[in-house]
Amino acid sequence: MPNTTDLDPSKSPLAFFGSEVRRHREKTEMTQKDLGGKLYCSGALVGYIETAKRFPTDEFADGCDKIFETDGSFGRLWPLVARLALPSWFREYVEFEAAATAIRTYQAQTLYGLLQTEDYARAVMRTSRHRDLDGLVAARMERQHILTGPKAPDIWVVLDEAALRRRPADNEAMRAQLQRLLDYRFDPKMVIQVLPFSAGFPASLDGSFTLLDMDEGADFVYSEGVGSAQVMAHPDEFKQAAFRYDLLRAAALSPGDSAELIASLLEEL
Template structure:
């Protein structure tokens, strides 16, 4: 077992979070079990977080802030803690994503990460068989916060139709995911188009990519391979990507027709059906 006295608060945001939680709990003259009772968790969980053996969630952090009267310190710190749970090669992209004023993406395989439900994200991330699945899911959901800030980025998404038909997580997960995409129509800053199978060959058969734009900084293009991701501000690459994306948007269904297709697939492929194994029927 990790001895909390051996923690170095400067070692990582998680270690700093744990050491501060312990310090403030002891200042309040509360045992771990006492604080756990106040925030509706076990004393064991408090101990695991204090020893940096478990990653806190945003909900936990908000409850701790209320219980210890920290002025929102843990709610601010947890974002950094969760960001550090992302793969090292992805953290730089996440930082840039959070600063972007415009995000454009073409996704050939899965729903864009910022629009994934928790259950869908869990199924996608589980496919890589990680040891820290809960932490990765929490980190992905934390990224969604940029869509709810006072001045959110414009997000334009083109999804290959294959994304709608690939039954990730089973029927219920997919039905809820597609319903979530339809619900995004209420957000004027998020637009979703579907590139239909009928488009045939198209401008990005090579795969998915993201373009990020900023106020006062060069545009970036981001791509991934099986092991890592790559960002570039090379003007030629950015220009080529912009051209390809324009062709994708032109070949895709309109936002309205895309919503109609999503709704049709949701009902026809993932509608409620009786059967002992709904995942197998999806």
């Protein structure tokens, strides 16, 4: 089971929610498995929620109120949890990403991190002038291990044409990057589409965002700002983002035509 001893309740609404679940569970002398049985979920999910590694659903919150007789306190806290920002920007997101069963992402400016080559990632990250560039690149490459694991998620990527035409100074790095995108044509768990300039204004003028489908806990939307990130786990917000994503997919080139465009850009280098 996940370790609950390192959780700081003040870190975020999600951490506070998890600590309250743990406090009431221990007060009633229930194990995580016991509570999971009453909530019709696994004990592991209870542990993940207690350690802020999964988002609770509203049904989970309501169930806790009934079991612990807390007069709706979990239900009142849940909307805040569902609209929280990640506890420490990106580090925790990687854990959610690794546990996702499906990932849908729209990338407006650069290529999706899970698809980047090392040289391309280095060129992108160099612009931030971070002192530990090697460490950042290594961490990004480590993230990509989920693509080849036994529980690799299904991934659907919509790339704005601008992301393909914005290139590092090193043409060889871009050649290798475009070739990697083409190689993914043969991956049964990967779909790549390009949203061409000819499609006009994209359905997401706000920029890039990612939808993560989880096998346990609430699905959520992830987006980034300047030095920060936002997560939306409320079902209505997820539904709205998913509809926007469907519009992007509909406006994009087919996977085959997208591959042809990528190949033509490769030939230009």
